[in-house]
């Protein structure tokens with residue numbers, strides 16, 4: 001790594017003591033990025049952008065929010081009515097959570113399609129799954145804060161799940177609640193953790209980026225960088241491309257905030273929490289629906305809880321379930337089909353999660369759940385053995401196919 | 410708004426396709442048996458002025474709706490999130506607001522002897538509730554609790570149509586459907602046996618501007634008013650949205666052109 005020369009005396013003074021300028025130079029100008037990244041590679045920087053939006057809007061909300069069962073709902077309505085631009089901050093935060101999940105889900109499926117979880121990026125992928133788990137915990141606890149009907153009953157249903165664990169279950173639930181029902185202590189600790197976890201996420205994001213920069217980005221062809229012509233410096237090529245992506249995102253985001261801010265929410269959460277009245281259908285936020293469907297697909301409570309956690313856990317071991325050395329689905333004709341079936345399966349599970357658990361919806365959830373696990377635990381390992389990949393190109397800059405690339409055995 | 414509409418239509422269509430298989434099964438139990446209405450009464454306004462990208466409240470109608478609320482609905486329903494001063498956003502003058510607030514009494518601060526005496530309300534006060542607590546409200550209404558109306562048009566599945574649905578949903582029960590004493594058949598209420606007598610009658614209020622107070626007119630006016638109470642910042646939000654989205658589209662197009670310029674030599 002060549003150290004750049006700095007002329008500005010202040011920059012020089014700082015650089016001598018804390019080499020942040022050469023670090024920035026390294027990331028921007030020398031960090032080689034594959035030149036063939038498509039727009040699916042915009043979603044990483046977008047996710048980081050939304051994390052910042054969530055933290056900033058969350059800090060402003062906290063200045064006006066009251067974490068007490070008697071005041072929480074009213075304090076959110078006060079933010080909506082009497083705090084200057086409070087409605088804007090609250091709608092940014094509320095819809096920001098949904099957009100965060102839209103972006104991260106696309107980011108994850110991008111990784112699945114192009115095999116970005118394969119060597120040498122296994123830890124990068126695992127750190128990503130940890131971020132997903134932390135996001136889910138954060139969003140779940142955030143949704144409890146406005147203390148509406150869905151806040152209260154969602155918290156009750158989800159925390160109650162832990163009671164299914166043998167022996168310790170009941171104790172864990174009491175411990176989570178800080179009492180014998182979801183009540184003020186629950187709300188207080190959820191607020192505390194909801195404030196904390198996003199900063200933990202930010203920390204894991206830094207590790208995620210450190211792991212990324214170790215081996216650089218994967219790319220749509222899924223082959224390694226072979227020569228200098230395969231790459232471009234990050235700046236200006238990808239800085240401008242990411243900025244354009246942020247422009248598109250902001251346009252859609254602002255349109256939803258200003259024209260349909262409650263579209264992705266649930267009307268029941270504008271009813272203050274009432275422990276004596278159970279809503280007819282308790283449904284979580286849309287981004288949890290596929291997992292909710294998996295939970296309810298298993299007739300046994302403990303089984304359902306385990307299946308739901310397993311649905312995420314399986315992602316941790318994915319790099320060792322899919323043994324094919326070919327990364328990109330472009331060169332894996334059967335995996336290509338299975339990928340899209342998995343996407344359809346997750347959407348189906350999402351629909352199932354939104355419906356009351358009766359009739360055909362139970363059967364569809366069960367089929368969907370079975371397929372989800374079969375995809376990872378059966379189909380992918382078998383595919384690594386039997387799939388015949390299409391010949392890979394020689395390099396990113398010479399798209400001609402070579403016969404000498406490694407093939408799946 | 411149009412995008413979200415077509416999106417929701419697409420989702421509804423997809424949901425319908427998925428659901429049609431079960432429709433036959435579900436019809437028996439979910440429909441509520443003999444009490445399910447044979448046909449829904451037609452009454453809702455197909456489009457409210459506050460819907461859509463350029464939506465805004467009909468201020469005169471909303472002020473009339475306030476008159477209906479305070480003269481009729483306020484006998485039973487609270488409106489806790491509404492303060493008299495909010496009427497200014499609908500174009501009421503300061504004197505009008507002071508005048509109408511002074512018609513109501515709210516508890517004053519404890520005086521030097523520690524006694525809490527009532528005083529006339531001021532514009533900054535919230536609208537006083539008809540009952541001291543929910544128990545009293547339910548007890549006075551045959552056990553059915555009249556809910557607070559502040560967020561009624563945001564907190565029910567029918568959203569902005571909920572009040573016009575309920576007010577227009579009274580009809581004779583279908584043959585064989587027994588409605589208990591003191592309850593009323595309402596096609597839009599879950600379970601159909603509804604604890605609120607039809608609250609509006611022709612001419613229940615007299616409008617200052619001479620608009621004839623028909624039930625349909627009062628229902629529309631109430632919807633404008635209650636929608637305003639549920640979402641008082643809607644006009645500000647939509648106006649800002651139009652400007653900011655317009656700006657962002659231009660910015661994004663420019664960013665795209667710069668991107669293309671930067672990438673022009675890369676193959």
Ligand code: HEM
Nearest residue numbers: 054055058059061062065094097139142143145146195198
């Ligand atoms: C990973 C980032 C975050 C996610 C996914 C997230 C998610 C959420 C969600 C879903 C809600 C409920 C919104 C509603 O329905 O009203 C919420 C509320 C809230 N969040 Fe966050 N949040 C994040 C970061 C933060 C941070 C960093 C803070 C504080 C520094 C914060 C403070 C709050 C407060 C005070 C509320 C209650 C006000 C309200 O409900 O509108 N959030 N959050």
